[in-house]
Amino acid sequence: MNNSDHERARELLLLRDVEGVCDSDAAWLASHLAGCAECSSFAEELELTESALRSMPVTAPLSLVSATQAQVRQRVAELRDQEARLFLIGISFCLGLLWSAGSAFVGWKFSGWLAEKIHVAPWIVATGLVVFWLAPAVAIAIGLLAYHPLPSRSRADWLAAHIGEELP
Numbered sequence: 659m660n661n662s663d664h665e666r667a668r669e670l671l672l673l674r675d676v677e678g679v680c681d682s683d684a685a686w687l688a689s690h691l692a693g694c695a696e697c698s699s700f701a702e703e704l705e706l707t708e709s710a711l712r713s714m715p716v717t718a719p720l721s722l723v724s725a726t727q728a729q730v731r732q733r734v735a736e737l738r739d740q741e742a743r744l745f746l747i748g749i750s751f752c753l754g755l756l757w758s759a760g761s762a763f764v765g766w767k768f769s770g771w772l773a774e775k776i777h778v779a780p781w782i783v784a785t786g787l788v789v790f791w792l793a794p795a796v797a798i799a800i801g802l803l804a805y806h807p808l809p810s811r812s813r814a815d816w817l818a819a820h821i822g823e824e825l826p
């Protein structure tokens with residue numbers, strides 16, 4: 659037995675429980691362990707360590723679990739809120755398009771008639787119509803800028819408060 663045999667035996671021992679070894683390697687390892695006290699004690703220690711690691715319970719503290727669950731719920735609520743907003747934005751966009759198309763058509767017909775009727779230059783009527791045409795879009799933009807729903811507390815404050823409740 660030389661040093662490379664011991665090295666190979668230890669490598670095979672480490673591999674055996676992770677990815678497994680082929681039958682010929684397993685047979686070679688068994689015969690080496692039967693004849694080598696050093697490697698067979700290494701194998702025993704490895705087994706003891708592995709079983710100690712397996713018996714160690716890995717649990718998260720209750721406060722962490724409930725804080726994580728609460729965060730996931732909050733994220734779900736945020737995503738649903740986002741979907742609802744996208745739907746409303748889509749409706750607003752479609753209404754805006756309808757309004758623009760309709761008012762442009764009516765304005766085009768109306769401006770010529772009105773300019774003739776009230777005896778003003780057509781450009782004055784056209785300017786007034788453009789302002790009237792843009793007014794809904796400007797009003798909607800102002801409304802969207804003014805509407806900033808903020809949560810009553812920031813997420814970090816909320817999480818800190820939640821963990822604080824769970825801690826003794």
Ligand SMILES: [Zn+2]
Nearest residue numbers: 664667694697
């Ligand atoms: Zn050995």
